[in-house]
Amino acid sequence: MNEFVEPLGSRILIRKDESRQTTRGGIVLPDQAEIPTITGRVVEISLEVANDDEFPVRKYDKVLFHPKQAIPVDFESDNLLYVVPVEDVVAVFRKSTAATTAGQDDDVSAEFDEEMD
16 A cells, blocks of 8 residues: 555645755855745645646646745655645746747746756
8 A cells, every 4th residue: 555645725745846055156055044935846736726726736836835834744755745835835937838039038048947957
């Protein structure tokens, strides 16, 4: 029998991304640096969220969330999972399918695409 975590109510289960110790500009962050938002991948959603057409988050989406109300789940030793209320999800990362219209936008979208991979 396989075990899994199923969030209840208006919550989703997120696998937190690896924390970065160095920014893109080369600044090294101290271990104690508190970052108010965290990125991660949605690994499971509750039935309430799945049936809510007004909340555009689906399984496997990359999201930005505020960890204040997030509940850590010690389910997998190598990955930290969080049960997060949907109100604490502040953004969903999407790739644009429309072509960019300005040349300067190409550099920004290429950098964003690298970050998404």
